[in-house]
Amino acid sequence: MRTAPATRPAPSPLRAGRRRRAASRRRAAALLGVLVLALFALSLMVGQTFYGPGEVWRVVLGQDVPGASFTVGTLRLPRAVLGLVAGASLGIAGVTFQTMLRNPLASPDIIGISAGASAAAVIGIVVLRVDEALVSGMAIVAALVTALVIYLLAYRDGVLGTRLILIGIGIAAMLDSVVAYVIVRAAAWDLQVAMRWLTGSLNGATWGIVLPLVVAAAVLMPVLLAQSRQLDLLQHGDDTASALGVRVERTRLTVIVAAVALIAFATAAAGPIAFVAFLAGPIAARVVGPGGSLMVPAALTGALLVLAADLAGQHLFGTRYPVGVITGVLGAPYLVYLLVRTNRAGGSL
Amino acid sequence: MTDSHTLVAEHVSLGYGDRTVVDGLDLTVPPGRITTIVGANACGKSTLLRALSRLLAPSQGHVLLDGKAVHTQPTKAVARTMGLLPQSPLAPEGIAVADLVARGRSPHQRMLSRWAVADEQAVEEALELTGTTDLVDRSVDELSGGQRQRVWIAMALAQQTDILLLDEPTTFLDICHQIEVLDLLTDLNRTRGTTIVMVLHDLNLAARYADHLVAMCGGQLLAGGTPEEVLTAETVERVFGMRSEVVADPVSGKPMVLPIGRHHSAQPVGHA
Ligand SMILES: Nc1ncnc2c1ncn2[C@@H]1O[C@H](COP(=O)(O)OP(=O)(O)O)[C@@H](O)[C@H]1O
Numbered sequence: 288m289r290t291a292p293a294t295r296p297a298p299s300p301l302r303a304g305r306r307r308r309a310a311s312r313r314r315a316a317a318l319l320g321v322l323v324l325a326l327f328a329l330s331l332m333v334g335q336t337f338y339g340p341g342e343v344w345r346v347v348l349g350q351d352v353p354g355a356s357f358t359v360g361t362l363r364l365p366r367a368v369l370g371l372v373a374g375a376s377l378g379i380a381g382v383t384f385q386t387m388l389r390n391p392l393a394s395p396d397i398i399g400i401s402a403g404a405s406a407a408a409v410i411g412i413v414v415l416r417v418d419e420a421l422v423s424g425m426a427i428v429a430a431l432v433t434a435l436v437i438y439l440l441a442y443r444d445g446v447l448g449t450r451l452i453l454i455g456i457g458i459a460a461m462l463d464s465v466v467a468y469v470i471v472r473a474a475a476w477d478l479q480v481a482m483r484w485l486t487g488s489l490n491g492a493t494w495g496i497v498l499p500l501v502v503a504a505a506v507l508m509p510v511l512l513a514q515s516r517q518l519d520l521l522q523h524g525d526d527t528a529s530a531l532g533v534r535v536e537r538t539r540l541t542v543i544v545a546a547v548a549l550i551a552f553a554t555a556a557a558g559p560i561a562f563v564a565f566l567a568g569p570i571a572a573r574v575v576g577p578g579g580s581l582m583v584p585a586a587l588t589g590a591l592l593v594l595a596a597d598l599a600g601q602h603l604f605g606t607r608y609p610v611g612v613i614t615g616v617l618g619a620p621y622l623v624y625l626l627v628r629t630n631r632a633g634g635s636l
Numbered sequence: 637m638t639d640s641h642t643l644v645a646e647h648v649s650l651g652y653g654d655r656t657v658v659d660g661l662d663l664t665v666p667p668g669r670i671t672t673i674v675g676a677n678a679c680g681k682s683t684l685l686r687a688l689s690r691l692l693a694p695s696q697g698h699v700l701l702d703g704k705a706v707h708t709q710p711t712k713a714v715a716r717t718m719g720l721l722p723q724s725p726l727a728p729e730g731i732a733v734a735d736l737v738a739r740g741r742s743p744h745q746r747m748l749s750r751w752a753v754a755d756e757q758a759v760e761e762a763l764e765l766t767g768t769t770d771l772v773d774r775s776v777d778e779l780s781g782g783q784r785q786r787v788w789i790a791m792a793l794a795q796q797t798d799i800l801l802l803d804e805p806t807t808f809l810d811i812c813h814q815i816e817v818l819d820l821l822t823d824l825n826r827t828r829g830t831t832i833v834m835v836l837h838d839l840n841l842a843a844r845y846a847d848h849l850v851a852m853c854g855g856q857l858l859a860g861g862t863p864e865e866v867l868t869a870e871t872v873e874r875v876f877g878m879r880s881e882v883v884a885d886p887v888s889g890k891p892m893v894l895p896i897g898r899h900h901s902a903q904p905v906g907h908a
C-alpha cells in the first residue's frame with residue numbers, strides 16, 4: 288500500500304528546492320541523451336541510400352540485410368560509433384579540465400594537449416607508418432608529456448592561473464605547426480589524411496580504429512565519474528575542498544591522467560576534432576543549469592556536437608566537409624568571445 | 637563531548653617552495669574555547685590555518701590532532717572533526733544556497749550514499765543558525781557580501797565538526813554583521829563546546845571574543861594567553877609597529893586598543 292501523496296507531510300522548502308533543481312538537471316540530461324540517440328540512429332539511416340529504422344535495427348542485431356549490411360554495418364556503424372564515443376570522450380575530458388582549473392579556456396584542445404596527441408599520431412601514421420595500437424600509445428604518451436610540460440612551465444607556487452592558458456595556447460600553436468609540417472613534407476600525403484590530423488574527421492572509420500577508443504572510454508569514463516563529487520568540491524578552491532575531505536593532489540592527478548588519456552585515444556582515432564572539448568562543457572552548463580556535476584551532460588553534449596556536425600558536414604552542403612571543419616566554425620567565435628571577456632575581467636572565470 | 641579533541645602545532649615550519657613563511661611555531665589550541673589569531677598582513681596567519689587544517693604539510697615539526705600527526709590521518713576522517721572556512725572561498729557560477737550548504741555534508745557521505753535525514757537536519761540547522769533559511773533558493777552570486785559570508789559559515793556549520801577554523805570570517809562585513817557572526821560563533825562555542833580558531837583583523841573584537849588570544853609576527857608566535865595578558869601596548873607595538881594605549885573596553889571589560897597616530901592626540905605624543 289502506498290500513501291496517497293496528499294497525506295504526506297509537505298517537504299521542507301530546502302528539500303523541495305533541492306529536489307526540484309536535481310529533477311530539472313536530470314530532465315535536461317535525459318533530453319540530451321534522447322537527442323544523442325536520435326542523431327546516432329539518423330546517421331545510420333541517411334547517406335547515399337536511405338535505410339529505414341527497421342533495416343538499420345536488423346543490421347545492428349547482426350542479421351543479414353542485402354545492401355544494408357555492408358553500407359550500414361561496415362561503413363556507417365563504425366563511423367557513428369566513432370562520432371558518439373569520440374564526442375563523449377572529448378566532452379567529458381574537456382569539462383573535467385575546465386572544472387578543475389576553474390576556467391572555460393582551460394580545455395585540452397585550447398591548451399595544446401590535443402595538439403600533442405595529434406602531432407604524435409600524425410608522425411606515427413604518416414612518417415613511421417606504425418599500426419593503430421602503437422599510434423594510440425604514442426598519442427597518449429605525447430599528450431601526457433605535453434600536459435606535464437605545460438604544468439611545469441605554468442607552475443609557480445602552486446598557482447595555476449591565466450599563465451597556464453597562455454602557455455598552453457602557445458604550445459598548441461607550436462604543435463599544430465608540427466602537424467602541418469609533417470603533412471606537407473610527407474611523400475604520400477593526401478587531403479583526407481591531412482584534414483583528419485588538422486581538424487579531425489570521421490572519414491575512413493573502421494572497427495580497427497574505433498575499438499581501442501571504445502575500450503579506453505569504457506575504462507576511463509567510470510574513473511572520471513567516480514571523481515565527480517571531489518571535482519565539484521575543487522571548484523570551491525583547494526583549501527575548502529581539502530577541508531571537506533577531498534584528497535586534492537590525488538584527485539587532481541587521477542582526473543588529469545584519465546582525461547588526458549581519453550583525449551589521446553579520441554584524437555588517435557578521429558584527429559583533434561576542433562573545439563568539441565572546449566564547447567561541450569559550457570553548452571552542457573547552459574542546458575542543465577548549475578549545482579550538479581557536468582560530466583555526464585558534457586559527454587552527451589560532446590557526442591551530440593560531433594554527430595550533428597558530421598551529419599551536417601556530410602549532407603547539408605554541396606561539398607563534404609569533415610566534422611572538424613563544422614565544429615571549428617562553431618567554436619571559433621566562442622573562443623574569441625571568451626578571450627575578449629577574459630581580457631576585460633582580468634582572467635577570472 | 638568535544639573538549640576531548642586536541643589540536644597542537646609542534647615547532648612547525650611552513651612555506652611555499654623554498655620560501656619559509658612560518659618558522660618553528662608552537663601552538664596549543666585550548667579545547668572547547670575560542671582562540672583568535674591577530675597579526676600584521678602577510679605574517680603567516682592564513683598559512684598557519686592551512687597547516688592546522690592539513691592542506692599544507694609542514695617542512696619541519698608536526699600538527700597533531702588528538703595526538704596523531706594530522707597529515708598521516710585520512711582526509712575525510714579529519715574533515716569530520718575539523719572544518720575550515722578559508723579567507724576567500726570560491727563558489728561555482730549560479731549555484732543555489734541550498735546546494736552550496738549541502739556540500740558541507742561531503743565528508744559524511746560515501747561515494748554512492750544517499751542524502752540521509754541526518755544530512756538534511758544538519759543543513760536545516762546550519763541555515764537556521766546563520767539566518768539564511770530564507771535564502772535557500774537564491775543563487776550565491778546574487779547575495780550581498782554579508783549574506784554570502786553567512787552562507788559560507790552555514791556550509792562550515794553543516795559539516796558539524798567539533799573544531800572550526802575560520803580565516804577572517806568578518807572581513808567583508810559591516811560592523812553589525814561582524815558582531816552578528818562573532819555572536820553566532822560564540823553561541824556555537826557555548827552551546828556545543830565547538831573549539832573555534834579564527835583569524836581576526838580587528839584587534840578589539842579579537843580581544844573581546846577570545847578566550848585565548850594569539851599574536852603573530854613575521855611567522856613567529858609572539859604571545860599567547862588571555863586577552864588581558866596578550867594585548868598590551870608593548871605587544872601591539874611589536875606586532876604592528878604602532879604605538880597605542882590599551883584601556884578596558886567599557887562594554888565588555890576586555891582590553892581595547894586605542895592607536896596613537898601622528899595626529900588627533902589630545903595629549904602630547906609620547907605620553908603612552
Ligand atoms: N599560495 C601561496 N604561494 C606562495 N606564497 C604564498 C602563498 N600564500 C601565501 N603566501 C605568502 O606567504 C606569506 C604569508 O601569507 P599569509 O599566510 O596569507 O599571511 P596572512 O594571512 O597573515 O596575511 C605572504 O608573504 C604571502 O605572500
Ligand SMILES: [Mg+2]
Nearest residue numbers: 681682723803
Ligand atoms: Mg590571510
